[in-house]
Amino acid sequence: MKQMKNICLVLALVLVIMGSCSKDYLEKYPITSPTESTAFQTYDNFKSYLYPCYGMFTDATILTSVTNGFPQNAQYRGDYYANYLTFKGTSQQNPYAWQTIEDAVSGNGWNFSYIRRINIMLDHIGDGSLSVEERNHWKAVGYFFYCYWYMELVNHFGNVPWVNTTLGTSSEQAYGPRVDRLVVTDSILARLKWAEENIGDFSAQDGANTINKNCILAVISRFTLREATWRKYHNLGDYNNYLQECASASKQLMALYPTLYTGTDGSPASGYGEMWTTESLDGIPGVILYKEYFANTNYYCNSSYIEHTSSHNVEMPQHTVDMYLTKNGLPIHNAANTQYAGDKTPYATFRNRDPRLYQTVMPPFRVSSTPGDAPGWSYTSDPGDREYIDIMGPNLSCSNPGIGMKRLPSQNWSATVLGAVPNFADGTSSATKAFVSCRSGYYVWKYYDQWETSFNNSALNTSDKPIFKIDEVLLNYAECMWEMGQFTQAIADETINKLRDRASVAHMTLASIGADFDPARDQSIDPILWEIRRERMIELMGEGFGFDDIRRWDKAAWYVNRQDYGMWINKSEITGSLLNTSTSQADNTGMTQGYRFLFNDPVKSGKGWLDKYYLYQVPTNEIALNPALDQNPGWD
Structure with a gap:
């Protein structure tokens, strides 16, 4: 992606030079000016043309995107919609629980501009001087982006138009109806399989961190699990082939990426936490594709920075905290769980818990603001106040930027030390500050670290962000194998228990998981499947998968209707x-x-999840432009 970015910078420079030329020059195109019929001549032509498609990975309409900007407007949003997370504002109730989703006049993810761009390229795939292998390579890359965008269109709307050629304004197909979901998804899968078999190894020309066969397998793993379970739990049938393709693609990737990133900072589950706070993900175990960020030219706006300020809006409600196991691998409500210390103090709530909780939610502490054994703060006289400082590691530098990842005590963008957590937004204690505050007491800090430059109104965060990683694939495979009736202890060991080993949590043991393993589970769900889904929820927390997951499981009401x-x-x-x-x-x-x-009970208030929310509304402007389009159920 770095090489492709440089090409775009050169093209931009050419346009600037052209813009500074005389009026006569601008009144006519030079003989060498590229047109659609002449633009696709060389390998680099195709590379430059498809580079903008990488923008899909930062497109905010995709809930798992790594959108530049406030994290609450990006990955956190998918888990907020699923009610895994909450927002701080007193009027920021879950919009699906409170039925405040507005009618979509336009937008809503209904966008075919990427599809048109790719179709133009595919129409000219035979142009120029490319070899057969090169043509197949760029066709495969085009198919990858085409299918990545189309699978999100299906995820949003179900039936969608299938556009496989470049359309003009008078094209009959441009005013056609939506196509049955199965026809579209079968076509997506067929193109992904073709791409898997035909993409070449051109990393020397394209760059190491670009679309390759492993990226295609990652998308197959995600797409086929999503579609199979949607079809199963929404009673559409025809899902076994998707499960088989998910198992095959996932298994191939698991063989290629046998190692998980274990991190460098030394705190519990540091590899889990550092995946989102590492300067460069180049060569990091388990990373398949990532978004690169650079100082001064392409920095990630407001990721770690915003979590050092009062503008950060993301919290975790108690019911999600309760989903985290204790280190012995047991749910907190399990009758045999002697490790659970209760939740009547913040220190007890976090004690002996899955360390992924510490990496996602800031654990409690209290310090003295007077100078002591480290600049800017000292320990209090109560040894209990330093319990989680000792676990996460002390923040000894208190400079900006500081040293390390998630250290305690935390500090704001100006390097001022926070005196205590929990720090309630309406707290009156002299030990607290207005920044780094929340209402629930559980302040989410997934992207927080001490080393990235953060100062007021100028975010210069440069840590890379993963797009595809083996961690998700392991969870896809585990869930897929359960759905196929093939989930065994051996499968648990090569998937979920690998993730637990990194987090220092006891293994999932299938023989011990019976109906009473977690009395608080949704009793309509098989207890082993519940644990598989729990592991997915915990491992991918804050990455935007939640809303898509609860929709495909047909379980949105169970998650969304809980009082926060x-x-x-x-x-x-x-x-x-x-x-x-x-x-x-x-x-x-x-x-x-x-x-x-935090908020009222939505159901007792006469609100709650509506089944029409399972599919997004087709924008009304699109139906006005094309009366052949029908609306999704409940949105008329």
Whole structure:
């Protein structure tokens, strides 16, 4: 991607030079000016033409994209919609729980501009001086991008028009109806399989971090699991072939990427956390494709930076915290779980828990703001206040940028040390500051680190972000094998237990998972499948997969309709906030302690998930332009 970026910079420079020429020059094209019929002559022509398609990976309409900007507008949004996460604002209830999704007049992900671009290239694949191998390579790359975008169109809308040629404004196909979902998905799979078999090894010309066969396999793994389970749980049938393709693609990648990244910082599950906070992902085990960022030219706006400020909006509700196992591999509600310390203090809530919780949510601590054994802070007289400082590692430098990944105590963009966590947004304690605050008490810091440059109103974050990685593929394979009736202890060991080994969590042991393994689970779900889904939820937390997952499982209501509340606290710690000892809507103003009340119960308030939300609304402007398009159920 670096080489391709340089080509685009050269092209941009040429356009600037042309723009500075005389008026006469601008009134006519030079003889050598490329047109559609002459633009596809050389290998580099095709490379330059398809480079903008890499923008799909930062497109905000795809919930798993690594969009530049505030993380709450990117990957976090998919897990917010799934109600895995919440937003801080008192009026920022889950829009699907509270039925505040607005009608889509335009947009909504209904966009075929990438498809048109790729079709133009495919129409000219035989032009120029390319060899057969080179033509097949660029056709395969084109198919990859075409299918990547199309699988998201299907994910949003179900039936969509199938456009496999360049359309003019008068083309009859441009005003055709939506095509049956199975016809479209079978066509997507056929193109991905062709691409898998025909893409060449041209990394020397394209660059190492560009589309290759492994990227195609990663997309097949994601797409086929998504489509198979959607078809199964939405009673559409015809899903076995998709499961088989998921198993095949996933297994190939697992053989190619046998090692997980274990990190360098030394904190629990550091490889899990550092995947999102590492300067360069080049050569990092398990990374298949990543988005590169560079100082001064292409930096990642507001990733680590925003999580050092009061503008960060993302929290975790108590019901999601409760999904994290203890280190012995047991759910917190398991009757035999002696490691669970309860949740009546923040320190107890995090104690003995899956370290992926520490890497996702800032654990509790308290320090003195007076100078002591490190610049800017010192330990309090209570040894308990340093429990998680010792686990995560002390922030000894307190400079900006500092040293290391997720160190405690945390600090804001100006390097001012935060005195305590939890730090409630309406707290009055002198030990707290306005920045790095939340309502629930569980402050999400997935992209936070100490080393990236962060200062007010100028984000210069440069850590790379993964696009495809083996961690997801392991989870795809585990779930796929269960759906095929082939999930065994051996499969658990080569998938879920590899992830648990990195996190220092005890193995999943199938023989011990019975109906009473987690009394708090959705009782309609097989207990082993529940644990597979739990592992996916925890491992991919904050990466945007949640909303797509709960939709394909046909379980959105179970996740979205839960009332959101925060940690157990004393009322004296906050001002102007309600407490509740259950998930009721009661205004328990006479209580002195309880779970922090965040939002009302959506169902008891007459709201809740609507089944029409399983498919997105086709924009009304598109139907006005093309009356042959029909609307998805419930949106008329």
